Amino acid sequence: MTTTRRGRVGAAAAAAAAATALFLASACAPGPSGGGDTTPAAPTNEVSKDIASAGEVTLAVWDQNTDGGISEAQEQLNAEFEKMYPNVTIDRTVESFSDLKTTLKLALSSNTPPDVVQANQGYPDMGAFVSGGMLRPLNDYAELYGWDGYYPKSLLEQNSFSSDGKTWQGDTLFGVSQTGEVVGIFYNRKLLAELGQPVPTTLAELDSAMAAAKAEGILPMAFGNLDKSPGIHLFGVVQAALAGAPAVTELVSGQGGAWTDEPSRNAAQEIARWAQQGYLTPGTNGVSRDDAIAEFSRGGALFTLTGTWMQQPLQDAMGTDVGFTTLTSESGPATTGGQGLAWAITSKSAHPDVAAAYIEFITNAKAAQLLLDTGNLPTVLPSDYQPEPGTLAADIATQYRDVQKADGEVPYLDYATPTFYDTITAGMQELLGGQADPQQFVDRLQKDYAAFLTSQK
Template identity: 80%
Template sequence: MTRTRLYRLGAAVATAATLLIATACAPGPSGGGTPAAPTNEVSKDISSAGPVTLSVWDQNTDGGMVKAQEQLNTEFQKMYPNVTIKRTVESFSDLKSTLKLALSSNTPPDVVQANQGYPDMGAFVAAGMLRPMNDYAKLYGWDTYYPESLLKQNSFSSDGKTWQGDTLFGVSQTGEVVGIYYNREKLASLGLSAPTTLGELDAAMAAAKAKGMLPMAFGNLDKSPGIHMFGVVQAAVAGAPAVKNLVSGREGAWTDPASLKAAQQVAAWSAEGYLTPGTNGVSRDDAVATFGKGGALFTLTGTWLQQPLQDALGDNVGFTTLTSDDGKPATTGGQGLAWAITSKSAHPDVAAAYIDFVTNAKAAQVLLDSGNLPTVLPTGYEPKANTLAADIATRYRETQKADGVVPYLDYSTPTFYDTITTGMQELLGGQVDPQQFVDSLQKDYAAFLKNQK
């Protein structure tokens, strides 16, 4: 019997969440938004901390992640019997709403999973809600275990104004790439192999439609899938370097020809009937279930659904990512939400030990054993050939080696998540045309960059 207490919360009331956005811009606990630098020496001595109830909030609700997280929590409590984990688990969309409320309370959780970029992590840092973690990175070796590019995604300036700054505020447990899951038998029946370019994907969907198949099971009710779809297409059209510069605010515009072309491609898929009918009213889970039952040739989503799709289709499911016009791997992704320590936690050493336990090399093997992709693949890891696990490991390694993983597009500005998810629903639904869609993205982006100066 586990001592982990599991809580599930409903979505927060919209008005309360709106209130918190204002709170995130208000002074933090010490009278300013910037969190105070830690003053106590950090320690790995957890056993002498006395009885501790560690409050942990995460969004590990998908397939194999449920099993892995429960196993890791149980093992941590066995190692440290003085610690009881009080776990709250939410879907990604619910966590985005409820976490803002929780962090503004007088008794916030000790450990949370925070979405990277300006909308969430940046707002929390600016409000003084997260504890800097550079000292723990040195203590546990995170600064050498993780690639520098991934550490930067979890970093901000200490005031929260500049993403990819010098202060680390979290580390991630899972690696992620968004790509195309395909039904091997259906693809073979069309005389085709796994697509690796946007042109090949488009041609395969046209062939499927001509044979009466649903080309792509896709549901955008949850909104975030729209970010993934546009991210995949934009990276394939523009190439990873250009999109990275755009998301990071270094150069480019969302109205550039490549972004407009990507929007035109997405709109065409919807207009030509390549996607699940009524896609904006279909949940991601329902679309994935349709694909898992053999109801579509493709589905577009991330590696976090490896285990559910493996369970559904066995050896009949494969995974591919696309290359850009220059032949280099390019797709959206990077890593899962960052595990962070809240600034009001009374047990930061225990919190850091927990984060290390669920993200380190030993945890990576637990993740692999339960059908998940760890942020850092163990040296020598080679899954059985021609399996979904092999496809995913190969694509992850290729894109990482080529520096072809583009950060999720909603990291771009504090309001970009709402802007791009609303825009994608309107684009897929035919309420706006591609030019209007990219214009709305650029308006948000330009206003943010202007205020940054």
């Protein structure tokens, strides 16, 4: 049987509270901390696919697959896994993304962490977990299950670190992802046609369409930033359209550039102007992501900006009236995206072979088809997948393939430093609320970024 968040949230909170002191002492920043070496030891046992011989196993799994289609898919996959392996029971805890970021950091520090978790890539989460010795390296399982041949190298690199957690995109794999993701613009086909506007593929076209909507008394973009993480997506999309994917990728990876460079500053100016001119939902910092998307789905706005994980809910609500597009920079397609959170095995799991078999089961080619059937985007699209033209599914598949082919996907911006999630989300709330101007916003990002780069030398 599986247990949902309603039945498990108390246990999650208890584990989090019990581990707070230990986490704060050992896992606040990349690189070993405290007095001992926290680098995870390389696994020494031979790995196996023989799950039946593991005996009766309860596999504790924590994930953030809460949205419509992906929640349905996860339940189906869990049930099918238990049917294939009757000796295994999946004990599932499901949290929202923001809740998981809070509770997981604490629970992994306890003596009884879950076996399998979804870990956000980059320094703030995966890097801290790796440096704290909390995640098991997966290179051996990648060889056993062929993950290093199934997934594009660039996506495996996003789920990799050096073994000490100091270098993102290092030589050690710590997770694989189940879903592909593209952050872009969902649009109301009917309203866009009535306004006589083309489907926007550039920032200028998007701005023109929003101005036309505003002139007709239509909310240009339903956008809620109460949850904080949507602000990262908004800035990421606009920044990529102005700077291009190569420049932003280098910036996030610490390979070049600065957050105070002209394209980033111009992106902040553009977003501040949208807020000032009423292009975004009024009081956007006090509006939840779900409420903003619901407003769009009811026909209350021309656009909403979010990720492809909202495909099934919007398709269910709007049918053929909803479309999806991404923006192109001067250097080609460019938008935030790549893949969903990495599925990882905790270092204290007593059942790593079972955990690896579970991850393989929910991410392989067969799982990809189930994900498509439930309105989701798998990390690796089947080569013969061709959805009906003119549908939301077709729009998303086309954009995902085109952006990947052009190397136009930019990593999520919060991967940049251990503290960047808090820095950029707070900064975006101030920028949207008018408490900070664009220069102050980019200065704040650069201060965090520069301090981290200095600490790495």
